[in-house]
Each structure stands twice: as C-alpha cells, then as structure tokens.
Amino acid sequence: MFTAGVLNAQHCLRGKVVDADRRNPLAFVHVLVNNGESGVTTDIDGKFYVCSDDPPENIRFSYVGYETYVMEDFPGDDALFVLLEPVEYQLHEVEVFPTENPAHRIINNAVENRKLNDPESLEAFTYNSYDKMIFSLEPDSLMQIDSMVFDTADSETREFLEKHHLFMMESVSERKYMRPGLNKEEVIATRISGFKDPIFVFLISQMQSTSFYEERISISDKNYINPISRGSTGKYFFLLRDTTYTDRGDSVFIISYRPRKKTNFDGLRGVLSINSNNWAIQNVIAEPARKESGISMRIEQMYEMIDKETWFPVQLKTEVYVGGLMVSDSTLEVGVGSDSTNVDFPIGIGKSYIRDINLNPDLKRRHFNHIEVEVMPDASEKDEKFWEYYRIDSLSFKEKNTYAFLDSIGDEYNFDEVAKTFETLLVGEIPWGKFNLDLDEFIHYNGYEGLYLGLGGHTNKKLSRWFRLGGYWGYGFKDKTAKYGGNLNLLLNRYRELEAGFSYDFNVMESGGVNFYDERDNILYPENFRDFLIKRMNLYERWQARVSFRALNWFKVHLGFGESAKEAYRDYRFGTVGENASLMLNEFRFTELTAGFRFAYQEKFVQTMNTRVSLGTKFPIVQFKYTRGFNDLLNGEFEYDRFDLQIDESFYSKYLGETKIRLRAGYIDGNIPYCNLYNGNGSYRSFTIFAPFSFATMRMNEFLSNKYLALYLTHNFGELLIRNEKFSPEFVISSNFAIGWLDNPGMHHNSDFKIMDKGYFESGLLINDLLNLQIYQLGLGAYYRYGPYAYDQVMKNFAWKLSITFPF
Numbered sequence: 001m002f003t004a005g006v007l008n009a010q011h012c013l014r015g016k017v018v019d020a021d022r023r024n025p026l027a028f029v030h031v032l033v034n035n036g037e038s039g040v041t042t043d044i045d046g047k048f049y050v051c052s053d054d055p056p057e058n059i060r061f062s063y064v065g066y067e068t069y070v071m072e073d074f075p076g077d078d079a080l081f082v083l084l085e086p087v088e089y090q091l092h093e094v095e096v097f098p099t100e101n102p103a104h105r106i107i108n109n110a111v112e113n114r115k116l117n118d119p120e121s122l123e124a125f126t127y128n129s130y131d132k133m134i135f136s137l138e139p140d141s142l143m144q145i146d147s148m149v150f151d152t153a154d155s156e157t158r159e160f161l162e163k164h165h166l167f168m169m170e171s172v173s174e175r176k177y178m179r180p181g182l183n184k185e186e187v188i189a190t191r192i193s194g195f196k197d198p199i200f201v202f203l204i205s206q207m208q209s210t211s212f213y214e215e216r217i218s219i220s221d222k223n224y225i226n227p228i229s230r231g232s233t234g235k236y237f238f239l240l241r242d243t244t245y246t247d248r249g250d251s252v253f254i255i256s257y258r259p260r261k262k263t264n265f266d267g268l269r270g271v272l273s274i275n276s277n278n279w280a281i282q283n284v285i286a287e288p289a290r291k292e293s294g295i296s297m298r299i300e301q302m303y304e305m306i307d308k309e310t311w312f313p314v315q316l317k318t319e320v321y322v323g324g325l326m327v328s329d330s331t332l333e334v335g336v337g338s339d340s341t342n343v344d345f346p347i348g349i350g351k352s353y354i355r356d357i358n359l360n361p362d363l364k365r366r367h368f369n370h371i372e373v374e375v376m377p378d379a380s381e382k383d384e385k386f387w388e389y390y391r392i393d394s395l396s397f398k399e400k401n402t403y404a405f406l407d408s409i410g411d412e413y414n415f416d417e418v419a420k421t422f423e424t425l426l427v428g429e430i431p432w433g434k435f436n437l438d439l440d441e442f443i444h445y446n447g448y449e450g451l452y453l454g455l456g457g458h459t460n461k462k463l464s465r466w467f468r469l470g471g472y473w474g475y476g477f478k479d480k481t482a483k484y485g486g487n488l489n490l491l492l493n494r495y496r497e498l499e500a501g502f503s504y505d506f507n508v509m510e511s512g513g514v515n516f517y518d519e520r521d522n523i524l525y526p527e528n529f530r531d532f533l534i535k536r537m538n539l540y541e542r543w544q545a546r547v548s549f550r551a552l553n554w555f556k557v558h559l560g561f562g563e564s565a566k567e568a569y570r571d572y573r574f575g576t577v578g579e580n581a582s583l584m585l586n587e588f589r590f591t592e593l594t595a596g597f598r599f600a601y602q603e604k605f606v607q608t609m610n611t612r613v614s615l616g617t618k619f620p621i622v623q624f625k626y627t628r629g630f631n632d633l634l635n636g637e638f639e640y641d642r643f644d645l646q647i648d649e650s651f652y653s654k655y656l657g658e659t660k661i662r663l664r665a666g667y668i669d670g671n672i673p674y675c676n677l678y679n680g681n682g683s684y685r686s687f688t689i690f691a692p693f694s695f696a697t698m699r700m701n702e703f704l705s706n707k708y709l710a711l712y713l714t715h716n717f718g719e720l721l722i723r724n725e726k727f728s729p730e731f732v733i734s735s736n737f738a739i740g741w742l743d744n745p746g747m748h749h750n751s752d753f754k755i756m757d758k759g760y761f762e763s764g765l766l767i768n769d770l771l772n773l774q775i776y777q778l779g780l781g782a783y784y785r786y787g788p789y790a791y792d793q794v795m796k797n798f799a800w801k802l803s804i805t806f807p808f
Contacts, residue, residue, distance in 0.1 A: 034058060116280075124178045172382075176368070264720055503542075593630070648660075664709075693712050703755065709740070
C-alpha cells in the first residue's frame with residue numbers, strides 16, 4: 001500500500017492514476033499540488049510521488065485525452081487512487097496560429113538536439129534491467145466481443161481469468177554498450193511460466209528500441225517514421241496542448257501528434273513531452289496511426305536526467321493488442337449491425353525497469369562479439385531472494401497463481417518439449433524421439449523429377465549434442481530414378497560454430513546452377529519457388545568432406561574437398577581433345593577444392609542454451625565461393641578456377657519504401673562442360689509463381705556463360721500509394737540486368753543456347769496483397785523484356801506472375 005505522510009519537513013503524497021473505464025494505469029499524467037507551477041508526472045505504472053512545503057489543499061491531475069480532475073479531499077494515510085475519465089478528442093488541423101505553429105519550434109529544437117540526447121551517441125554505458133511480460137485476457141474485455149461467453153457472473157471461465165494470467169515471464173539482464181553500435185546483453189536470470197528452458201527470453205527486448213531518436217521507430221517488426229526526425233513538421237500535425245514546469249525551472253511541453261490529413265506514410269500518433277533542458281524527450285507515447293487487423297503495439301518511454309547532464313531511458317512499456325475486431329454497440333456481437341465499431345483488444349503488457357546506470361564504464365572492444373543477447377547457463381536457477389531484489393513490486397496474488405498453475409501443468413504436459421517441437425518445425429523438421437525427420441525430403445516437385453516422394457532425417461541432441469548422423473532416400477516419378485545419401489556432422493566448438501562433416505550423395509542437381517553456403521532450403525522461402533520450374537538437371541554421385549567455422553565475428557568460413565561424377569543431360573556432348581583424337585564426352589568426373597565465406601558485418605545473434613537465432617544486420621551481406629578443379633587428381637578430368645560472388649543490400653527511404661539490391665557475378669577460367677557453367681537464372685512461364693532474384697522473362701536455360709554479371713533492383717512502396725481500411729495493396733517495381741560471355745561455345749554439342757554478351761534487360765510491376773488470407777497474401781504482376789534480346793512479337797516479351805508473400 002502507498003501511504004501519505006511527512007518526510008523531511010515536507011508534505012509528501014504517493015498514489016496511482018488509472019483509466020476510469022478500463023482501470024489500466026495512466027503513464028505521464030501531470031500532477032500539480034496547490035496550484036503551483038512545478039509538479040511531477042506518473043510513471044509507466046501510473047504511480048506518482050509528490051511533495052509540497054505547505055499542507056496539500058488540492059491536487060490537479062491533467063492528461064491528454066482525459067478530463068482534468070482536481071482532488072480536494074484526501075483519504076488520510078491511505079494511498080491516493082485517482083480515476084480519470086476519458087474524453088474523445090481529435091487533433092483538427094483548423095487551429096489558427098498568429099504566425100507559425102508554436103509546436104514546430106519545439107519539435108525542430110528536439111530534432112536539432114537528437115544526437116546530443118540519443119543514448120547511443122554516448123561513448124559507452126552499462127545498466128541492469130528488470131523485464132516483465134504478461135499476456136492476459138480480461139473478462140470484461142471479452143464481453144465486448146461476445147456477451148454469450150459470459151452469461152453469468154459466476155462463470156468458471158470468468159473466475160479463472162480473474163485469478164490467472166495466460167502467460168508471464170520475468171528476466172534480469174546486464175547490458176553493455178560501446179559506440180558505434182556494439183551491444184552485449186547478458187541475461188542473468190529468467191523465469192517463464194510453465195517452462196524451464198528460457199526460449200522466449202529475448203521477446204521483450206526485441207519489442208521496442210531503448211531510444212526514440214532514430215529516423216525510423218520499429219514497433220512489432222514494422223518501421224515507422226519518427227515524429228522527431230528531419231522534415232517531420234511537413235508530414236505530422238503537432239499540437240501544443242500544455243506546458244508544465246519542473247522543480248529545476250525547466251519547461252516541459254506536452255505535444256500531441258499524428259500524420260497530417262491527405263498524407264500517406266507509415267506514421268505514429270501519440271504524445272511527446274519535450275523538456276527545454278537540451279530539448280530532450282522526457283516522455284513519449286507512440287502507436288501506429290492507422291488501425292490495422294492483427295497484432296498491434298503501443299509503446300511508452302520515460303527518460304530521466306542522469307549525472308545532472310545526460311537524459312537516459314529508465315522505464316519502457318509495450319502494450320500488445322489484437323486490432324481490427326468489429327464490435328456492435330447495440331448487440332455486442334462481432335461484426336453485427338450498422339453500428340459496429342473497430343476496437344483494439346488488449347492481450348499483453350511488457351515492462352522494463354532500467355537501473356544501475358553507468359555512463360562512464362571501462363569497456364573494451366574485446367568485451368563484444370557477434371552474440372548480442374546471451375542467456376547465462378544458471379539463468380533459470382535464481383532463488384526468490386534474488387528476484388525480490390530486482391522486482392519493482394512483489395508479485396501480486398494473480399501473478400503468483402499464474403506461476404503456480406502454469407508451472408504445474410507445464411511439468412505434467414512437458415511444455416518445454418512441446419516448445420522444442422514447434423521450434424524444430426519452423427526449420428523444416430519433425431522431431432521423432434532421438435531423430436528429426438526432414439520435411440523437404442518427404443515431397444517436392446520440379447520439371448525434371450516431377451513428383452518426388454521420399455524419407456530423410458538425422459539424429460538430434462537427445463542422442464548427442466556433438467554429432468549428427470543422417471540419411472535420405474527418395475524417388476522421382478518423372479525421371480524414374482531413386483536418390484539416396486548420408487552424412488555425418490561433428491560439432492567441435494559450439495561458440496565458434498566449428499563443424500566438420502562428410503557426406504555421400506546419389507542425386508540430381510540443376511545444370512548450370514549457382515549455389516552458396518548457408519542457403520535456405522525451406523519451401524516457404526520465395527526464392528525457392530524457382531525450383532518448381534527447373535527442367536534441366538544432371539544425375540551425379542559425389543562424396544565430400546568439409547569444415548566450417550566462424551572467424552572475426554562476422555565471417556562464416558567454409559572449406560571442402562570432394563569428388564563427383566555427373567551424367568550429361570539427355571544427348572548433350574562436351575567436345576574436347578584427347579592425346580590422339582577428339583573426344584565427345586557424356587560423363588564427367590570432377591575433383592574439387594572449395595573455399596568460401598559469408599560476411600555479414602555487425603550481424604547480431606541471440607544465444608540460448610540450445611539455439612542461436614540471427615537478429616540480422618543493417619549492412620550488406622557478402623557471399624563468396626572459390627572452386628578449384630584438378631585434372632589427374634583422384635579421378636578428376638578438368639582443371640579450372642571458379643569464382644562466385646553475391647552481394648545483398650536493402651535499405652529504407654523515408655516516405656518511399658524499401659529498396660533491395662542483389663549483385664551476382666561469376667567467372668570460370670578453364671574449359672568445362674555445361675553442367676558446371678552458368679545458365680542465366682531464368683524463371684519464365686507465360687503465367688507462373690513469382691520467384692524473386694531471377695529473370696522472370698528469361699526462358700529456362702536460354703543462355704550459357706562462363707563469365708557473367710547480374711543485377712537485380714527491387715523497390716517496394718508498401719502501402720504508400722494506396723491505403724484505406726479495406727484495400728491496401730503493396731506496389732513493387734523491379735528492373736533486372738545481366739550480361740555474360742562464353743569462351744569456346746563450339747565445345748558444347750546437342751544443346752541450344754544463346755550468349756548474353758549484348759546485355760539482357762527486363763522490368764516489371766507486382767501488386768502484392770490483393771487477397772489477404774492471413775497466413776499468406778496473393779498478388780499479381782507482369783514483367784517485360786526489352787533490349788537486344790527482345791522478341792519481335794510483343795506478347796512473347798511478357799511474363800505474368802502470381803506473387804505469394806508471407807507475413808513471417
């Protein structure tokens with residue numbers, strides 16, 4: 001309980017402010033005693049602590065979107081519990097200002113001082129953070145959707161929901177930061193209801209940034225234009241709603257904001273509190289300006305002055321909603337009647353409390369690496385005394401019940417095992433005892449094999465954490481050939497990802513294809529849609545030994561050595577000169593040494609006890625692969641050098657959308673058969689599924705090269721061109737270019753191909769999300785080829801596409 005009392009000859013009061021309707025805490029309410037000039041604001045829990053030299057006669061509570069309330073009667077020693085009544089308000093742009101909008105001067109000053117006030121502009125800092133995430137359903141909120149769910153006050157479901165949350169978790173972490181952009185967060189304690197394995201521990205920290213000063217604000221994995229960014233006064237409407245003062249004499253400007261009418265961009269709405277001391281953000285509330293169906297979030301951040309000169313975040317809050325539910329005002333049934341309204345349904349709240357802030361720590365670059373979030377081995381073993389030290393409040397009755405109930409059924413039904421099963425399914429595997437079955441070995445389709453059915457799998461960590469033994473067998477019903485293989489992988493060093501392996505395969509591969517290490521095989525990955533169209537493949541038998549490891553944090557290095565034998569596609573022949581005669585070969589043997597890397601500067605990872613999850617990088621990703629072919633070593637017949645390069649870059653432009661660029665290049669020095677050259681990477685059918693980063697109008701195997709350069713440019717406007725409540729498609733434009741050369745084309749017989757030395761050009765338009773099926777979205781598009789290789793018949797230059805995109 002909070003109490004009112006006298007401290008240090010002052011009259012001090014504690015209390016809490018909540019919404020009168022929903023009873024949820026209200027953050028950043030201004031609290032003013034005895035009509036004074038300076039006051040305090042509530043924190044993210046709606047709590048306040050205010051003192052006055054004189055006995056309190058009245059306390060004024062004001063908050064944007066709520067009626068101002070003045071309290072004149074105080075309940076003795078009890079804590080103050082204040083209810084504020086919400087009022088509907090709109091930020092109309094008909095406000096008349098004598099010169100310019102007074103809020104603009106404040107916003108422009110805040111923009112000019114972003115670098116000064118951004119915590120990540122500091123040389124270094126450290127802090128500890130206590131995080132708590134709760135998912136819950138409130139009975140009264142459920143009744144807004146369907147009153148039939150709770151037809152009596154003593155409903156068993158109502159009673160359960162009143163005493164239990166659906167899920168909750170806590171964590172304590174120690175964060176280190178060093179400019180520029182070096183982060184290390186060690187999770188030293190975790191507790192998750194129903195689970196022992198901290199598999200969700202990084203969820204809270206990834207919901208929102210600890211800084212509101214970046215050009216784009218990320219909420220729920222979507223980027224929004226920051227109202228505190230250059231040019232924002234032309235896109236956002238700002239309204240100065242109040243001015244308050246601190247006990248230091250600083251002014252605090254309360255400013256509401258939302259996107260201007262007749263603008264279309266991914267914007268936010270909410271309230272900013274700008275302190276005149278360095279024109280810094282003191283408090284901020286932000287949520288997507290546009291109501292959308294599905295999961296949505298609202299964030300709150302509270303900053304305080306540290307060491308009397310630096311603003312730093314001390315409290316963060318994330319509210320999770322399910323948006324787009326239609327509720328009838330008259331019938332209280334979903335989507336019924338003409339009076340239905342769109343409501344947000346709250347399901348979760350995450351809070352972070354930052355403490356022990358050190359702005360001058362002694363940090364070195366060696367303290368950081370590619371692991372940004374790491375869960376300590378004993379994180380789930382902390383006792384209650386440890387938790388009580390870090391918790392802001394003791395656990396409530398409902399929270400204790402949640403842990404007790406979910407921990408008991410988690411043990412009974414083995415939630416940890418269920419979670420690991422789900423995690424395995426996401427990477428395309430089905431756990432079965434000490435084995436994982438590979439989904440991609442069950443069934444697939446391409447133009448050469450037709451329908452392929454098979455079975456494959458490998459051992460998992462239940463058998464051993466240090467080795468994995470696997471194999472597969474399958475049959476293609478069009479090529480009428482069985483495929484099979486096996487592999488052994490050894491994990492030599494978990495931290496450095498040092499692995500060694502050996503594999504044997506009797507299988508098929510695309511003629512003239514390009515493969516890099518660490519490519520995704522998941523059928524839901526859009527680039528793999530091109531696999532359906534492949535018609536020309538080579539049957540091969542191969543053994544290979546390989547080693548891979550991580551070096552210098554950002555490099556993943558791969559080394560390999562192997563031998564393979566390939567059969568020619570149909571009646572193709574490779575002409576070469578032997579000792580005494582010309583030879584026409586239809587079988588080819590290769591002995592190859594491979595070396596390559598994947599370089600992703602500042603790619604960050606979350607490391608738990610069992611898995612490592614990539615958080616991505618803001619920088620280009622470079623992949624390189626070198627292959628050396630040997631003649632007369634083992635059974636090798638061809639001596640050559642091959643160099644393959646791929647660079648991927650993506651960036652976001654304010655008010656324009658996201659641009660993706662891929663550069664691919666290859667060079668082969670030596671004469672080798674078609675199967676190991678470059679086929680152009682076409683994906684044409686007159687109407688077919690769209691495969692990104694391929695040539696939509698180029699016929700399959702239309703071109704052949706031993707040297708080539710390809711550039712793919714794609715720009716996604718998102719919903720910036722058309723946006724309304726019922727129809728918001730994404731417009732994507734694309735242009736692709738390639739050029740290639742082929743030395744000694746006369747060596748390739750019984751095969752039709754062109755040489756791409758004049759340059760290949762195509763451009764296209766996709767309209768995604770024409771039909772939203774929630775799990776995936778469908779769209780349509782068209783590409784057109786032009787330039788030296790365009791057809792005289794115009795319609796032959798078109799390729800019509802069906803696009804499939806996934807929200808995850």
